[in-house]
Every structure is written in C-alpha cells, then in structure tokens.
Amino acid sequence: xxxxxxxxxxxxxxxxxxxxxxxxxxxxxxxxxxxxxxxxxxxxxxxxxxxxxxxxxxxxxxxxxxxxxxxxxxxxxxxxxxxxxxxxxxxxxxxxxxxxxxxxxxxxxxxxxxxxxxxxxxxxxxxxxxxxxxxxxxxxxxxxxxxxxxxxxxxxxxxxxxxxxxxxxxxxxxxxxxxxxxxxxxxxxxxxxxxxxxxxxxxxxxxxxxxxxxxxxxxxxxxxxxxxxxxxxxxxxxxxxxxxxxxxxxxxxxxxxxxxxxxxxxxxxxxxxxxxxxxxxxxxxxxxxxxxxxxxxxxxxxxxxxxxxxxxxxxxxxxxxxxxxxxxxxxxxxxxxxxxxxxxxxxxxxxxxxxxxxxxxxxxxxxxxxxxxxxxxxxxxxxxxxxxxxxxxxxxxxxxxxxxxxxxxxxxxxxxxxxxxxxxxxxxxxxxxxxxxxxxxxxxxxxxxxxxxxxxxxxxxxxxxxxxxxxxxxxxxxxxxxxxxxxxxxxxxxxxxxxxxxxxxxxxxxxxxxxxxxxxx
Amino acid sequence: xxxxxxxxxxxxxxxxxxxxxxxxxxxxxxxxxxxxxxxxxxxxxxxxxxxxxxxxxxxxxxxxxxxxxxxxxxxxxxxxxxxxxxxxxxxxxxxxxxxxxxxxxxxxxxxxxxxxxxxxxxxxxxxxxxxxxxxxxxxxxxxxxxxxxxxxxxxxxxxxxxxxxxxxxxxxxxxxxxxxxxxxxxxxxxxxxxxxxxxxxxxxxxxxxxxxxxxxxxxxxxxxxxxxxxxxxxxxxxxxxxxxxxxxxxxxxxxxxxxxxxxxxxxxxxxxxxxxxxxxxxxxxxxxxxxxxxxxxxxxxxxxxxxxxxxxxxxxxxxxxxxxxxxxxxxxxx
Numbered sequence: 001x002x003x004x005x006x007x008x009x010x011x012x013x014x015x016x017x018x019x020x021x022x023x024x025x026x027x028x029x030x031x032x033x034x035x036x037x038x039x040x041x042x043x044x045x046x047x048x049x050x051x052x053x054x055x056x057x058x059x060x061x062x063x064x065x066x067x068x069x070x071x072x073x074x075x076x077x078x079x080x081x082x083x084x085x086x087x088x089x090x091x092x093x094x095x096x097x098x099x100x101x102x103x104x105x106x107x108x109x110x111x112x113x114x115x116x117x118x119x120x121x122x123x124x125x126x127x128x129x130x131x132x133x134x135x136x137x138x139x140x141x142x143x144x145x146x147x148x149x150x151x152x153x154x155x156x157x158x159x160x161x162x163x164x165x166x167x168x169x170x171x172x173x174x175x176x177x178x179x180x181x182x183x184x185x186x187x188x189x190x191x192x193x194x195x196x197x198x199x200x201x202x203x204x205x206x207x208x209x210x211x212x213x214x215x216x217x218x219x220x221x222x223x224x225x226x227x228x229x230x231x232x233x234x235x236x237x238x239x240x241x242x243x244x245x246x247x248x249x250x251x252x253x254x255x256x257x258x259x260x261x262x263x264x265x266x267x268x269x270x271x272x273x274x275x276x277x278x279x280x281x282x283x284x285x286x287x288x289x290x291x292x293x294x295x296x297x298x299x300x301x302x303x304x305x306x307x308x309x310x311x312x313x314x315x316x317x318x319x320x321x322x323x324x325x326x327x328x329x330x331x332x333x334x335x336x337x338x339x340x341x342x343x344x345x346x347x348x349x350x351x352x353x354x355x356x357x358x359x360x361x362x363x364x365x366x367x368x369x370x371x372x373x374x375x376x377x378x379x380x381x382x383x384x385x386x387x388x389x390x391x392x393x394x395x396x397x398x399x400x401x402x403x404x405x406x407x408x409x410x411x412x413x414x415x416x417x418x419x420x421x422x423x424x425x426x427x428x429x430x431x432x433x434x435x436x437x438x439x440x441x442x443x444x445x446x447x448x449x450x451x452x453x454x455x456x457x458x459x460x461x462x463x464x465x466x467x468x469x470x471x472x473x474x475x476x477x478x479x480x481x482x483x484x485x486x487x488x489x490x491x492x493x494x495x496x497x498x499x500x501x502x503x504x505x506x507x508x509x510x511x512x513x514x515x516x517x518x519x520x521x
Numbered sequence: 522x523x524x525x526x527x528x529x530x531x532x533x534x535x536x537x538x539x540x541x542x543x544x545x546x547x548x549x550x551x552x553x554x555x556x557x558x559x560x561x562x563x564x565x566x567x568x569x570x571x572x573x574x575x576x577x578x579x580x581x582x583x584x585x586x587x588x589x590x591x592x593x594x595x596x597x598x599x600x601x602x603x604x605x606x607x608x609x610x611x612x613x614x615x616x617x618x619x620x621x622x623x624x625x626x627x628x629x630x631x632x633x634x635x636x637x638x639x640x641x642x643x644x645x646x647x648x649x650x651x652x653x654x655x656x657x658x659x660x661x662x663x664x665x666x667x668x669x670x671x672x673x674x675x676x677x678x679x680x681x682x683x684x685x686x687x688x689x690x691x692x693x694x695x696x697x698x699x700x701x702x703x704x705x706x707x708x709x710x711x712x713x714x715x716x717x718x719x720x721x722x723x724x725x726x727x728x729x730x731x732x733x734x735x736x737x738x739x740x741x742x743x744x745x746x747x748x749x750x751x752x753x754x755x756x757x758x759x760x761x762x763x764x765x766x767x768x769x770x771x772x773x774x775x776x777x778x779x780x781x782x783x784x785x786x787x788x789x790x791x792x793x794x795x796x797x798x799x800x801x802x803x804x805x806x807x808x809x810x811x812x813x814x815x816x817x818x819x820x821x822x823x824x825x826x827x828x829x830x831x832x833x834x835x836x837x838x839x840x841x842x843x844x845x846x847x848x849x850x851x852x853x854x855x
C-alpha cells in the first residue's frame with residue numbers, strides 16, 4: 001500500500017491537502033485536510049452588525065459576493081426587513097454575474113490543466129497572434145533556462161506539473177483549449193465588470209447593504225451590463241459548453257469516477273418579494289428520494305477536527321475552540337451533517353435537486369447533454385457531472401439575467417431602509433457558486449453577540465463524522481484508479497471537480513456561548 | 522517585448538506616472554523586457570489569505586494578466602495558477618530554499634500566523650509539513666525585494682483584527698514586515714489592492730528600483746492623495762449637501778465614509794477597468810488601505826456620525842449644524 005500526500009492541492013482557493021492510500025492501483029482510503037485557520041467569528045463579536053457584511057466577504061476572495069449576500073440576508077432577518085424590488089433584483093444581478101465569473105474561472109483556469117496538455121502550444125503552427133506569442137514565449141523559456149538554476153520554473157506557472165501519459169493527445173483540441181484558457185481570462189473579467197457596475201467593486205463588494213445595494217440603477221449602467229452579458233453569454237453557449245463536452249468525450253471514464261449521491265441545496269436567486277421562491281430551488285436528495293429541506297437538521301461534528309469543544313451541535317449552539325494539536329484530529333474543517341448524513345453541495349447538488357424537483361429548464365438542458373453521451377441520469381453523479389452542471393447553470397442564468405435587468409426600476413431606490421435594533425437574530429441561507437452557504441447572527445445592544453457561518457467547502461471537504469463515516473470528497477475518492485502514485489493526477493481531478501474553497505471552510509471559531517434560538521423557515 | 526512610452530504609462534496604470542517616469546526610463550524598460558532571460562522571477566506565497574488579491578490581479582487590463590506573466594515577469598510559484606499539484610508544485614519552493622536562490626522577488630498575500638505554524642501550512646519538505654511562516658522566512662532572507670500585497674500582508678487586515686472582548690488576536694496574525702524588521706518591505710495595501718497598484722509597483726521595482734514610499738512604505742504614486750480629494754462627491758461636500766441614506770446623492774461623510782483619511786486613488790482609477798468606484802456607487806470609503814483597517818480603534822468599519830454627541834463636538838461647525846438639522850428632522854439610518 002502506498003500512502004500518497006497531495007500537498008498543496010493547487011488551483012483551488014486556499015490551503016488544502018489530501019492524503020490517500022493506494023492499493024492495487026486504486027484509492028482505498030482518503031483524508032481531506034484543511035490547512036489554514038484565521039478565526040473570523042471571534043473577530044466579529046462585539047462589532048456593529050453591519051460590519052459583518054464587509055468582514056465576512058473577506059472570508060473568501062473568490063466568492064465574496066456569496067458571503068455578502070448570505071450576510072445581508074441574515075442582517076435583513078435580524079433587522080426585520082426585506083429588500084425592495086430593485087434591491088432584490090440588483091442582488092440577483094451582482095450575484096449571478098459572479099456565478100458566471102466563478103464557473104468560468106473554475107473550468108478554464110483551475111480545472112482544465114488536469115486534462116489539457118499545455119505543452120502542445122510548442123507544436124502550434126497556425127496564425128493566431130496571441131497563440132504564436134505564447135508558443136514563442138514557451139520555446140524561449142525552455143531554451144534560455146535549460147541547465148540553469150531556475151530551469152525548474154521554465155514556462156512557469158504552467159510547469160512543472162504531474163508528468164505522465166494522462167493529458168489530451170489531440171493537438172487541435174489542446175490548442176483550442178489553450179486559446180479558450182486565454183479567452184476565458186477576458187470573459188471572467190467581463191463578468192466581474194458586471195458585478196462592479198451594481199456592486200461598486202469586486203472582489204469584496206462595497207455596495208451590498210441590508211435591504212439591497214447602494215448603487216441606483218442608471219440607464220447607462222443597465223446598457224453596459226447588458227452588453228457585457230451578451231458577450232459572456234455567447235462564450236458560455238458557443239465555447240464553454242462545447243469544451244465541457246469535448247473533455248467529457250476524451251475522459252468518459254470520469255462519469256464513473258468521483259461519484260457521490262447525497263445532495264443538499266438551500267435554493268438561490270430570490271424570485272418573489274417574500275424571498276421564499278428561488279430560481280434554483282431548495283431540497284435534499286439522500287440517494288433515493290427528494291425531500292423538503294429543514295434547517296433544524298443541520299449539525300457540525302468535530303471528532304476529527306482541530307477543535308476541543310462539543311460535537312454534533314446545530315450552528316445556533318456553535319461552540320468551538322481551536323486546538324492545533326488535538327490527538328486524532330487532522331483538519332481545520334468541521335464535519336457538517338444533515339439528518340446525520342454527509343452531503344455534497346454545489347452546482348451538481350442544485351442541478352440534481354432541480355432536475356428531480358421538476359424544474360423544466362434544468363431537465364431540458366440535462367437531458368440534452370445526456371443524449372450526447374447516450375447516458376442516463378446516473379452518469380451525472382460524477383466528476384464530469386460537476387463540470388457539466390456548472391456549464392448548464394451558466395447557460396440558464398444568462399437567459400434569466402436579461403429578464404431581471406428588464407424588471408429594474410431605473411433611477412429608483414436600490415434598497416429598503418433599516419435601523420439597527422437593540423436585539424434581534426436571523427438566518428441567511430443562500431448558495432455560493434460552490435454550494436450551500438449559511439450565516440447566523442444574534443444582535444444584542446445593537447452589537448454582534450454571536451455570528452456563525454457554515455460554508456460549502458466544509459460540507460464537501462469536511463472530515464469523517466463522529467461515526468467515522470467519510471466526508472463527501474473522501475468518499476468520492478474511494479476506488480479512483482491511480483496509475484502512478486508519484487503523479488496522482490486522477491485524485492486531483494476528483495478533488496478539483498468539487499471546486500474547494502478552503503479559506504471559506506476554515507474561518508470557524510465560536511465562543512462558549514449559545515448562539516441563541518432561531519425561527520426555522 | 523518592447524514598450525513605447527504610451528504603452529509603458531498604461532502598464533503603470535496612472536496619470537500621475539506621466540510625471541513620475543521620464544522617457545529615459547522607457548528606454549531602460551525596452552531593453553529589460555526584450556530579453557526573456559532577464560525576466561525577473563517572482564515567487565508568490567499565499568499565507569492567511571482569502572485569495573482576493575490574486576483574484577484582483579486577474580482583473581488587470583492593459584496589459585492583461587496573460588501578458589504580465591509571459592512578458593514582464595516569470596511567475597515561478599503561485600498556488601492558484603500553477604499547473605502542478607502537491608510535490609510537482611512545492612518542488613519549486615523546495616528547490617529555491619535548498620539551492621539558496623537569490624534571484625527572485627518574494628510577494629506575500631495574507632497575514633502570517635505566529636501563535637502556531639499549524640494555523641497555516643503549505644506542503645512538505647523532507648517529510649515534514651512546512652508552515653507558511655517558515656517558507657516566508659527562508660525565502661524572504663534571500664529575496665531581491667519583499668513585497669506585501671493586500672491589507673493582511675501589509676498591516677494585518679482582518680485576520681489581524683482584535684477580538685473585542687480581550688484585545689487579543691486568534692492566531693497572532695502579523696504582517697510581512699514583522700518577520701523582517703531589518704528589511705524594507707514594499708506595502709501595497711487594499712482589500713483588495715487594485716491590480717494596477719500591484720503590477721505598476723512591481724514594474725517600477727524591476728526597472729527603476731524602489732518607488733518613492735510614504736511613512737507606511739506604500740508607493741506614493743498610488744497612495745499619496747486621499748479619496749476625499751478626488752471624490753466625485755467633493756462638490757457636494759463643499760456645498761454642504763450630505764446624503765442621509767446609502768446610495769443617495771450628496772457627500773457620504775455623515776454616513777461614516779472614511780475617504781478624508783484614506784490614501785487611495787480609486788475615485789480616479791475605478792474598479793475592473795473603471796466600471797465603478799467605492800464612493801461613486803454610494804457606499805462610502807471603508808478605509809481599507811490604511812493600517813487601522815478594520816478595527817479603527819473601537820470604531821469599526823461603519824459608523825454613522827450622528828449617532829454620537831461627542832463626535833458632534835469635533836466636527837467642523839458647518840457640518841455640525843447640518844447634523845443637528847438632520848437629527849431634528851431627518852434620519853440617518855444607513
């Protein structure tokens with residue numbers, strides 16, 4: 001048996017490592033380890049509740065919008081307000097634009113290098129100026145640095161990488177993918193420009209506040225947003241989706257690798273003034289049937305996490321103290337459980353919940369893709385299923401975003417007003433691009449008495465539960481074939497397909513006080 | 522790669538650069554960038570970061586990020602972008618440490634935990650898990666230049682903020698300068714820092730050496746003027762028109778905008794290619810480029826000045842009278 005450590009898992013947000021045991025060429029055991037801790041919730045206590053909106057966005061620079069939305073929603077609840085129409089639509093518009101940014105970034109700049117052979121650029125003989133410049137750069141790097149002390153970093157940051165016979169061989173496909181890698185840099189930035197138009201700046205939006213946003217929608221900003229949306233939509237429909245299909249055709253075994261079948265979605269993109277209906281609906285799938293979501297069934301367990309406080313507590317009672325040297329613990333991530341079960345969250349969870357829940361648009365897109373591969377729904381519970389789910393979400397969102405844009409009331413107030421109450425509490429549930437995200441707050445004397453976040457990466461990258469049952473990523477890794485334990489790219493592919501964000505996952509620290517009681521919707 | 526003067530100024534991303542960079546520099550720039558072999562190596566370490574600085578770097582326009590990493594620098598190690606995983610990635614750092622390389626600039630994003638190395642670890646060397654602090658100390662002592670990007674690496678930022686009840690910090694998070702008291706660290710603060718600030722400063726170091734720095738070691742060319750001085754709402758301030766709610770027209774000072782005390786050129790530069798600005802969008806400046814962010818003593822980020830009578834005493838009489846009027850009639854509730 002070979003113990004293989006993948007540390008660091010790069011091309012994700014933050015510090016994650018994975019330890020796998022390989023036997024007869026397959027993964028037989030896996031440990032997912034979060035390697036960074038900051039202590040956000042300790043820092044939040046005693047501050048102005050509205051500060052939480054800015055501070056929690058700094059949990060993650062890749063999905064600050066998600067934390068800003070979750071925080072705004074829990075502040076809304078604690079302050080007893082709901083956003084006005086513009087506020088709801090503008091939040092949806094900045095949030096959905098960041099979905100596009102995040103999914104495009106994930107596929108092209110984080111995941112693609114596990115499949116695409118970047119060295120194919122050396123064989124390029126076409127006429128595209130950008131690609132020729134890239135080719136000449138790579139050639140020059142290899143020539144100039146040959147034998148030098150810094151030879152190890154020639155063609156950085158793309159090399160060095162895991163070497164072996166596991167990249168795409170088709171030259172045209174590789175070249176197209178490299179061209180799209182470069183094009184996608186521009187597209188993800190355009191999506192960020194859309195975020196900035198109504199969010200003020202990005203990353204770390206300045207314009208999210210309880211009740212909505214601060215930017216009044218002007219006619220010119222709407223026009224500019226629409227123009228950018230059209231460009232990104234074209235890229236999604238004509239390039240992104242086709243590239244996902246091309247990778248899936250080249251690696252169809254990954255429909256069977258990295259499998260998982262428990263799914264949870266909180267629902268996202270509010271579609272009614274009461275904030276109870278969502279564009280992507282909420283629900284739970286336990287591998288057998290779809291169930292109604294009930295937030296009182298959430299627990300966090302810490303037997304294998306580096307905290308020395310009580311286990312199996314609801315986030316309301318979160319009591320967690322860091323213990324870097326706790327015996328038997330191997331990660332800074334807690335193990336969230338829903339009704340005792342580990343749950344995958346993220347684009348695949350949303351797509352599965354909506355597919356089974358009768359969302360006609362989602363069903364149509366999923367069925368169309370399944371037809372391409374002559375596969376049934378079972379195929380989506382996989383590494384490739386996760387990549388496909390992101391592309392499908394982008395396509396559907398683009399269509400809906402035009403309608404949100406059309407519904408804006410130009411020049412009108414972008415938010416409801418609020419006053420910070422002496423006392424209050426609230427729950428803010430939403431979906432980050434990478435999955436279910438919840439914030440909980442208790443306000444006392446107009447200050448934060450307690451604040452708790454349960455984030456997507458904790459759900460899927462968390463460790464074993466108190467019962468010893470593996471977390472979703474750990475479980476999904478089991479059975480993964482590893483051709484060369486010194487270059488375990490297959491395991492990296494499975495882990496990256498979840499789009500981990502470790503900064504999000506390990507911020508959690510609580511005092512020894514109950515977070516209070518909440519009304520559960 | 523060659524740059525004409527206009528292109529160079531674009532790279533520096535500043536109108537003020539026209540003053541700061543004479544044409545002789547442009548010639549030097551051409552010569553330096555023509556040879557790939559002379560592209561300076563950059564090792565970028567993320568410690569207790571959220572990766573927001575790196576995401577902001579991706580929003581670089583003119584030149585775009587692809588041009589920056591293929592023509593201006595050689596980005597030897599960057600955890601979010603590098604092709605390698607595990608050992609294939611970490612061997613770059615290991616090699617740099619073991620061969621005592623001295624031919625690189627070290628950029629650090631994120632604060633550094635000092636209470637325990639376990640609070641942030643990156644890969645292993647010789648079978649031992651290595652803390653971010655250890656990598657940074659080993660690499661930093663040999664680096665040509667030390668650059669801290671973002672508020673966490675420059676001043677501590679949010680991971681370095683105080684626990685209100687105890688005044689302590691959960692992980693002993695410190696900025697890069699604390700690890701190297703005898704070396705000059707170039708600080709590029711901001712939460713996030715604008716990509717022009719990061720690329721422009723780097724290029725200045727490569728071509729002309731250390732840029733002129735202020736008392737917090739921030740490049741003056743980007744942090745020398747306050748938000749207030751260049752704010753699109755400055756005329757409102759001068760005429761005594763103050764917003765009572767976020768998003769309204771008028772100066773945002775009474776809503777707690779920190780623009781008067783914050784060195785930053787965002788009002789003229791704008792985010793993601795000039796799409797919007799912090800004060801322009803109606804939110805007010807949160808002072809993220811200044812050392813006290815986000816604590817500001819016990820003030821915090823958001824504070825409505827009408828909330829306290831004590832503050833009323835310290836205000837300019839003209840503003841104070843506006844506040845009194847508002848308190849009697851209107852509401853400032855955010």
